[in-house]
Amino acid sequence: MTGIYEHTIDAKGRLFIPARLRDELGESFHVTLSMEKCLTAYSKDSWDKFMEKIKAMPKSRQIKMRPLFSHAQKCELDGQGRILLTQALRDFAGLQKNVTVVGAGECVEFWDAEAWTDVNAIETTPENIAEVYMELDF
Secondary structure (H helix, E strand, C coil): CCCEEEEEECCCCEEECCHHHHHHHCCEEEEEECCCCCEEEECHHHHHHHHHHHHCCCHHHHHHHHHHHHCCEEEECCCCCEEECCHHHHHHHCCCCEEEEEECCCCEEEEEHHHHHHHHHHHCCHHHHHHHHHHCCC
């Protein structure tokens, strides 16, 4: 999934999902916490792969995954292409009004627009892009 899109969360906590990303995420998908101060959305196929990895772990390691599942939310698009995000998810990512929706390969990320501006500025330097290409052996 690719692209950067600017949207807003309405007073009821609904966020518009861009059509291009809706096609890839599907009508129903999961949103959960991320390793960064944002949310991550996974298509059904990606979520199922994620679940298979978790099921293969010993119970002692599965317990560490609790925050991802206790805060996960299954989202379904409404007629206008929006999802409703819980207050807990919005609070975790600091989402209040302006949101940047970012395609991130196998997932989609939801960032507070101001936080994304800061992260994007760091990540899109020529030096960082060179490191990314080196990681890919490109």
